[in-house]
Amino acid sequence: MKRVVVGLSGGVDSSVAAHLLIKQGYEVIGMFMKNWHDESVTISDECPWIDDSNDALMVAESLGIPFQVIDLSKEYKERIVNYMFAEYEAGRTPNPDVLCNREIKFDVFMKAAMDIGADFVATGHYCQKRQIESKGFELVSGADKSKDQSYFLCQITQDQLSKVLFPIGHLEKREVRKIAKKIELVTADKKDSQGLCFVGKIKLPDFLQQQLKVKPGEVIEIPIDHKQYSKYTAIGNSAENIEELSLPFEYTPNDGLKVADHNGAHFYTIGQRKGLHVGGRPEPSFIIGIDTKENYVYTGQTKSHPGLNRYALKLKRESMNWVNEKFDLNQKEYFFRIRYRQELQKGVLIHKGKDWYILFDNKQTAISPGQFAAWYTKDVLIGSGVIDH
Numbered sequence: 001m002k003r004v005v006v007g008l009s010g011g012v013d014s015s016v017a018a019h020l021l022i023k024q025g026y027e028v029i030g031m032f033m034k035n036w037h038d039e040s041v042t043i044s045d046e047c048p049w050i051d052d053s054n055d056a057l058m059v060a061e062s063l064g065i066p067f068q069v070i071d072l073s074k075e076y077k078e079r080i081v082n083y084m085f086a087e088y089e090a091g092r093t094p095n096p097d098v099l100c101n102r103e104i105k106f107d108v109f110m111k112a113a114m115d116i117g118a119d120f121v122a123t124g125h126y127c128q129k130r131q132i133e134s135k136g137f138e139l140v141s142g143a144d145k146s147k148d149q150s151y152f153l154c155q156i157t158q159d160q161l162s163k164v165l166f167p168i169g170h171l172e173k174r175e176v177r178k179i180a181k182k183i184e185l186v187t188a189d190k191k192d193s194q195g196l197c198f199v200g201k202i203k204l205p206d207f208l209q210q211q212l213k214v215k216p217g218e219v220i221e222i223p224i225d226h227k228q229y230s231k232y233t234a235i236g237n238s239a240e241n242i243e244e245l246s247l248p249f250e251y252t253p254n255d256g257l258k259v260a261d262h263n264g265a266h267f268y269t270i271g272q273r274k275g276l277h278v279g280g281r282p283e284p285s286f287i288i289g290i291d292t293k294e295n296y297v298y299t300g301q302t303k304s305h306p307g308l309n310r311y312a313l314k315l316k317r318e319s320m321n322w323v324n325e326k327f328d329l330n331q332k333e334y335f336f337r338i339r340y341r342q343e344l345q346k347g348v349l350i351h352k353g354k355d356w357y358i359l360f361d362n363k364q365t366a367i368s369p370g371q372f373a374a375w376y377t378k379d380v381l382i383g384s385g386v387i388d389h
Helices: 012-023 048-064 075-089 097-113 172-182 204-208 227-235 241-244
Strands: 003-007 029-032 066-070 120-122 127-130 136-141 217-221 257-262 285-291 296-301 307-315 334-336 345-352 355-365 372-377 380-385
Touching: 003 012, 003 097, 012 029, 012 048, 012 120, 012 172, 029 048, 029 097, 048 066, 075 097, 097 120, 136 355, 241 307, 241 345, 241 355
Parallel strands: 003 029, 003 120, 029 066, 217 296
Antiparallel strands: 127 136, 136 380, 217 257, 285 296, 307 355, 334 345, 334 372, 345 355, 372 380
16 A cells, blocks of 8 residues: 655645545645744734644644644754745845755655655645556646646656645645535635745735845836837847847936835835825836845836836756656747736746846847746746746
8 A cells, every 4th residue: 555645735626635545545644834833923812723734733633634744844944934035135035945846845744755655745736646557657737737737846856746645736725625515624615825924914014024134215107208128128039139138228327216114125026016105196017126235126007018018038048857757849939928827828938058048029028137037838837937027
């Protein structure tokens, strides 16, 4: 009998995943990951991990499986939280969910599971795994397209994928809840978790201010006729000019008009609209540029502002990950996603020298350095990389 350690999160998805594995004949062990309990950074009452742990325990008792809690808070702080602060401080927008899967769930947690004799680990992710004859495994989108979480696993490796199971990936959310109610699991009607536990109910800027210093500065509005935009338009959507197309626009305070003050450029992200406190303008304002060195935030009016919409981006070469390295890398046309829940966008992956670029068929709004770009062929996630600029 194969042994599976299920990451019981205290939610309905992982609960049903454990139930389905038992029905399939696996020896199942439930394990809850305690990822954060640093009271110096946030208020423990605002973090629901204790309630989640209790729910996970009740699920394990209901299913009749062994249960244990593993404390990964040290690794989580070192690999996720510290990285997150460093990225925001540098003016980039990290994706801690992708990092948590790569660094915690399918690395530290997986190793702990293997140490107690597990053949596999399992999670409640809405994605699927498919074996390819003589070519390893593919990571496939979840059957419930509104819940598909393959993007969050875009940095998983072939070795990790070979040891993981996704028991609910073929189901829709409503079917998962129906199963949970049928077997009377305590998590059947529990709401889905929102964001990271350690942030809890605290707004992200408030949380960041507990580690990153407040640094007052100016918000500068850039007009739509900035000289860089006409040059960019003249280049055209051309692969030959991919390097220039992917360069970030560079602004100075003299390029626009001061419209507000801010508490620190590192608290903001590209494309952000809320929290700018820009009043008296005829159209909504969006962040189009962040300069953390000089501490300026640059905005543009309307979502169609040319500073917010680009054809191309450059990827960090050291972040490139191919889920299945046996995949034919000669194929260059893919469907891309540069943020969770974004509709897939058609484009081309370009390898030039030692660098990798993405050239989209249509302009993309709010390309954010630090986020992950993932590429697909139909429903199969092929690879990913961190957006450099």
